[in-house]
Amino acid sequence: MFGLPEDFLQSHLIEHWIGTYRWVWPVSEVFHFIGLILLVGTVAILDLRILGIGKRIPYSNLAPLMPWAVLGFILCVVTGLVFVTGLWANVQMLPMEALAIDRFLQLKFIFIGLAGINLLLFTYTPVARRIDVLAANEEAPASAKVMGAASLVLWVGIVYWGRLIPWGL
Amino acid sequence: MDLLQAIEASALAMWIKESSTIYVAILASHTIGLAFLVGISSILAFRVLGVTESIPIDPFQEFFPLMYAGAAINVFTGVVLLGLYPADYLVDPTIYVKLAAILAAIVILRRLKDALYGVPHTTQVELSGKTRQMAVALLIVWLIATVAGRVMAYSTPTKLQTAAATVIFLAAGIGLIAMFGRRLRLLRDS
Secondary structure, three states: OOOOOOOOOOOHHHHHHHHHOOOHHHHHHHHHHHHHHHHHHHHHHHHHHHHOOOOOOOHHHHHHHHHHHHHHHHHHHHHHHHHHHOHHHHHOOOHHHHHHHOHHHHHHHHHHHHHHHHHHHHHOOHHHHHHHOOOOOOOOOHHHHHHHHHHHHHHHHHHHHHHHHHHHO | OHHHHHHHOOHHHHHHHHOHHHHHHHHHHHHHHHHHHHHHHHHHHHHHOOOOOOOOHHHHHHHHHHHHHHHHHHHHHHHHHHHHOHHHHOOOHHHHHHHHHHHHHHHHHHHHHHHHHOOOOOOOOOOOHHHHHHHHHHHHHHHHHHHHHHHOOOOHHHHHHHHHHHHHHHHHHHHHHHHHOOOOOOOOOO
16 A cells, blocks of 8 residues: 555564553553643633633633643654554454455545644734734634634544454454 | 433434544534633633733633533534543543533633633732632643543543543643743743
């Protein structure tokens, strides 16, 4: 697939850990969920403020949430890599094979990509600068609201498709 | 036991189980509800603990309806999921740990809400040691509920090992945040 070797992303070390220590997979699941809770909780609050909920809060006051969203994302990526690279130890399937057949995994990656593009558009257009100075009771511009709504929908979609991945294998 | 088996074999339960689309949609909705309920209430707890001190407490209650929506989704989907395999779930002590933790979380959240918003106040709310204790307790019971929910499909030794490993990794994580949190902007400068 994509001209990559079929064992691309496969890690025998992670497989060995998962096969030897039964707790590695469920602990990774627990921390994947903790990451998801941190990420979705913070993203929801930031996006809802842009959409006009919690309008009495100046947007800059929500800035301390950003590092926690990043921490949540890092937790999800690291534990997600455990699932992907050690997949063989759990379901005897290569990561590239799973990527080729699991439509839910494909949808999750598409949604993550779209959320990334949305974030880049938000950050590298004048929208972010206008949002950063959003005062209490001030409405966000319509373009920012569209991006905020898209972000919320995409992250809900990422959680939704992610939960369905085992049923697509 | 006969009643549980009758519920498991009921027409509604069989219909949901046989329709893979509906079953997985209920399961996924349960996770979305959890993310909103636990995510937003955890950020409230962070705020009470002073981690995200710049967020004014009073307007934060405008985010509560989303938390309630998450709770409503989880009660509905949780009851449906429990009704699909009650004979399996209700003989597993883990489900009672999860339910007790959720119940404790709801009670603590209610008391925290009353303590923060029960009396008229300005945006500068006086945070007492008691509200901070409630915030810590809320994070702990949410963690217990999350771990219990994730390990239900595993054997008892794996459940116990997972719980122990989670506590160890989490303690290490909290230690790292205490050491490097200010540099990483996770904690405020004080």
